[in-house]
Amino acid sequence: MPTRLHAATKPQVLGLILICLATALSLRSWAVVAFLVPVVLIQLATAPLSAHMVGRQAYRNGTLDERSLFTDELAESKETPPAAGG
Template sequence: MNEILDIVALVLVLLGALLCLTAAIGLLRFRDVPSRLHAATKPQVLGLLLIVAAVALALRSWAVAAALVPIVLMQLATAPLSAHMVGRQAYRNGTVEEDTLVLDELRDRRDQP
């Protein structure tokens, strides 16, 4: 049973590292801000969750699992919030290509603080 859990943990670490790598490549390759924000948040958060699950499986300790819970909660709370704030500021600065937006809900409020 221990070998099976170790193999599952190894697969989870590899998948998590692959997702984090794709997030880094997406940050370098994508041109516009919304695409970069998507690459910075979604695969990176899922990659971290997979790595945290692998660590919890590999160490098989409730104390370790309890220590990993705040890490997951902080990541889930801060990544979408920071991406939202960066995207909103990029829109206000005019660095977002408006012709690529499908729906522009901020067009009427652009001049307001």
């Protein structure tokens, strides 16, 4: 389900945080910490967003079984195309 994709990225990011923390603790260098902090922040920002986009694209392509959806929040936007030239 598309809603589960967002939740599936949380353990991925947590694992990356733990690996970065272990790396920073083992190398004990501020240069390493300065390098790893942006890596973690970028992953926190992009991993859930990319999972959301993958789920939305699966919905738009029709590769998702719409009968299995509990609530179809995108049904209205699917029926009416966006206005052109906005």
